[in-house]
Amino acid sequence: MQKPTIGVFFGSRSTEHDVSIITALAAVIKPLELSGKYTVVPVYIAKDGRWYSGDELKDVAMYATGKIEAWRRSRKPLSVCFDQGLVLRSGGLTGRSQRIDIAFPALHGTHGEDGEMMGLFELAGVPYVGCGTAASAVAMDKVLTKLVVQSAGIPVTTFRHFSQHEFETDPADCITKINRGLHYPLFVKPAHLGSSIGITRVVDPKHLQDAIEVALHYDDKVIIEEGVSDLTEVTLPILGNDQPQPALLEQPLRKPDDFFDFDTKYMNGGKKTAAADQSEAGQKGAQGYSQIPAELSDELTKKALDIGLRVYTVLGCSGTARVDMLIDNKTGAVYCNEVNPLPGSLYEHNWSQAGISDIELVTRLVDLAIERHEQRAKRETVFATNFLQQF
């Protein structure tokens, strides 16, 4: 029997382009191939938005050495065709068509994780891994996420938000509203970005405007959140469609008044360059700066797991997502902080600790994608009327 073809989509016009490459190559393509169940087709979306495919794209050295640019120049980009499914056509005289049976987006940030690609897969009518269009779009917008979960009675920290237009029109008014309603320290974040890009921790009002300008450099919407002073931050990867299953609560290893920016997460091996915790757990890039499972009381663990699963359900997540939460150590309150609809490297390190291997993780995600696709296929989307006969 012929193996189904899985297209793994990565790269894209996103600030998290490079992180996406690592997710695709290490956490998705390799385990999928090792499962022996699928034919895996890498689909690389370059920073200029062109699509490419080829087995050479499975080698990280292509990107690390910059050879990818020369390789791209020697290839024609792909074109996408909706021909009772998703078909990728390579250009040139020897061009051929490749039908994709299942799509596995390994994209982070804009033009990928935010629901855009999911919409494309929906239109093509192919099963795809991870959250659907709406859940992805809401989860990728930190403001929308907070508004939705707040409406479901899930606690969030106090926050304000502005569009670029609002801030540029009257920055003083925006800053006044922030200073009136929120207590320092504050976290200023672009509303749609992940991987800690563009985030600033602000401890006094004089640095607030700079922080907002940094966030607006990356995004057209900014969110300003009140910090929790005696804080334990935890994150919870979740897997499933209608019956979500949590992995282990994970706790970043850092000082409470500190936070991880992009360089710390991905470039410094998970260690703050000067004052980071040098413990054994802080060893391996984005995956090595955490305590798994988080050291919490049974009561707090149960509370955080419950809130994480509720957030996942309220947002309508499917496949997988990661819910970040803040715990106020003084009051024991657990707040939903944000949701990542496609966690970096699928948080495979956490799933592995939870007893699910990398191969099992990707195959289960594929199974969940097919399950959701089959459920949707049963629904009627065409309705017969005599409306046109009136004309």
Added chain:
Amino acid sequence: MLQSTEYQVGDYMRWYWRTTNFATVMQRRQLKATRVARALCWVLRLGMLAQLVVGVWLLIMGIRDMHTMPGLWLCGLAVVLLYPLVWAHLIVVPLFLGRWLVIEPRQRRVIKRSAELFANHPGVRIAIAGSYGKTSMKELLHTVLGAGLKVAASPANKNVAISHARFADSLEGDEDVILIEFGEGAPGDITRFAHQTRPTHGVITGVAAAHLNTYKTLSAAALDIFSLARAVPHEHLYVNGESEAAREYIAEDMQVYNNLGALGWRVGKVNVSLQGVHFVLSKGNRRHELRSGLLGRHQVGPLAFAAALAMELGIDDNKVVEAISTTKAYEHRMQAYQLRGAWVIDDTYNGNLEGVKAGTRLLAELPATRKWYVTPGLVDQGSESADIHRQVGSLIAAAKPDIVVLMRNSAEAHIRRGLEAAGFAGEVRTQDEPLEFYRNLAHHVAGGDLVLMQNDWTDNYA
């Protein structure tokens, strides 16, 4: 592949005639450009070129004189087409010549000289023989006896006559104890090694089916190993009593060690974990708690023996206890390490049924969320291969792993049959690319898993 078989012509030819696809056999090792390898490559190139030239010449002549010599062009074509087959065989000729004319005479001289060096050495000379566990026993004795005596040991797994000769050259002459590993490979080896090294003491670590291509039967291998008893006094011959195949060859006056005790010392309160073994060793009013990083219940006997021998040789008890605590798994021999939250026990240097028994016992004994057993099977099992691999399957089934990973080779079907016959209910997977599996083990396992990887299957057994 000739290099991979250590230039053993028989092994090389067996591999050659067994192999059907020559494109995929060289996976683990690439040719190392040693002097011998380079010389053989040049012989190959020149020989093949000469054959091709002759073949083409015959072909041309045959076509030109088709009427006078009608079959000549066919001969030419055959000479051209058959050059890989011809030179795959002819390559062993320079090897034979080199070995016969140069290497063997030189080695005979060196070995003869070493026999004198060994005979005149004043120290205790301990020969270590057996189908398995020799290197581990040698390292163990080196560590424990070294706590109070000057000890020299033959290096790594260099355990044949020429290696012993080189080892003799490296001795300083004032060693209290020298440890010599005997690597039997064919009938008569142990007697020859004993004649060369003149041991005063001997250790037989066990007998199992190994090198059956040369020994043919297990009893022939056992008789060869027990020929050590003719070279050392029986009261100085220590035999592992846990080896089932060795038991019938043990004479009453030989010293037996096992997991119950050694040299009059008794073993008690054995505890086995992923961190090693822990037990009490006692004799009269002397009582010691021994802890070792070596894994598995089968290590208790050798540890007890090493400790007992050390104390018999006059080493202070406390030093012995301390030395035992420093022992840890040797590379690829029941070596435990953590991988993505899983525990992996690397026993890939194991190569016999006794090792499989020890490994499967350990797997059954240790707790885990999910247990894996990974094996390509055993090499060098001769005509008993099918039966032995069915036994392997049966032993694996008894350990009740959740997942068994086999490799696509001649042993796979027999292991599967053994598993089925024993009613194994778990999952059995077959890997087409063993190296790919080993390299990517981290992607296969998860937290709570326990993975036992036993045995290896080198390219020449593909």
